[in-house]
Amino acid sequence: NAGVTQTPKFQVLKTGQSMTLQCAQDMNHEYMSWYRQDPGMGLRLIHYSVGAGITDQGEVPNGYNVSRSTTEDFPLRLLSAAPSQTSVYFCASGAGSSSSPLHFGNGTRLTVT
Amino acid sequence: SQQGEEDPQALSIQEGENATMNCSYKTSINNLQWYRQNSGRGLVHLILIRSNEREKHSGRLRVTLDTSKKSSSLLITASRAADTASYFCATDADNYGQNFVFGPGTRLSVLP
Numbered sequence: 001n002a003g004v005t006q007t008p009k010f011q012v013l014k015t016g017q018s019m020t021l022q023c024a025q026d027m028n029h030e031y032m033s034w035y036r037q038d039p040g041m042g043l044r045l046i047h048y049s050v051g052a053g054i055t056d057q058g059e060v061p062n063g064y065n066v067s068r069s070t071t072e073d074f075p076l077r078l079l080s081a082a083p084s085q086t087s088v089y090f091c092a093s094g095a096g097s098s099s100s101p102l103h104f105g106n107g108t109r110l111t112v113t
Numbered sequence: 114s115q116q117g118e119e120d121p122q123a124l125s126i127q128e129g130e131n132a133t134m135n136c137s138y139k140t141s142i143n144n145l146q147w148y149r150q151n152s153g154r155g156l157v158h159l160i161l162i163r164s165n166e167r168e169k170h171s172g173r174l175r176v177t178l179d180t181s182k183k184s185s186s187l188l189i190t191a192s193r194a195a196d197t198a199s200y201f202c203a204t205d206a207d208n209y210g211q212n213f214v215f216g217p218g219t220r221l222s223v224l225p
Contacts, residue, residue, distance in 0.1 A: 040215040041217060042201065042218060043201070044176055048212060059114075090155055092156075095211075098143050098205035098213070101158030101161070102158065102211055103153030103158075107153075
């Protein structure tokens with residue numbers, strides 16, 4: 001019963017490098033999203049998707065790209081890493097209604113030096 | 114911008130005591146949810162309360178909602194050391210599906 005799986009768990013990047021954070025869910029959820037969590041700031045929405053082929057920006061999308069080619073996968077790409085992107089990143093999925101719970105992965109801790 | 118604000122930021126209590134956390138929000142909502150986060154893990158859904166509900170219970174959890182004050186509270190009764198975690202409220206203030214807005218959370222420490 002995997003739920004939402006995120007890889008890697010930890011990553012260190014140098015400024016300017018690019019990388020992809022992976023997210024996969026096995027609950028057949030149409031809705032998926034990416035949040036970043038910074039101390040004292042709660043979670044902020046980066047990008048979201050309401051189904052395969054559909055993505056849109058959240059509150060803090062700059063410096064990140066997403067794609068949704070399948071229902072299961074929703075990767076987050078950092079185009080050119082900056083120290084300000086040092087954070088913990090969470091992927092979540094849900095049935096799409098605000099009366100349904102979000103299911104979260106265990107996060108990726110990213111450090112950009 | 115943050116929709117929800119939890120209060121207090123941190124709370125330390127003894128095992129067996131009750132813990133109360135508050136959440137305030139700014140715009141109208143349809144639903145409010147509470148989540149728990151253990152250290153180093155993702156958030157886990159605890160309970161949902163709809164805008165037309167005033168109180169809801171689930172085991173040792175009691176949630177209240179006051180839409181006139183735009184606030185909610187989460188009460189954990191008879192706390193245990195295993196309840197040590199951060200607790201977040203989430204609102205659907207975006208009014209778009211599951212684009213929830215999370216507050217900064219309350220860090221609860223339950224001392225044995």
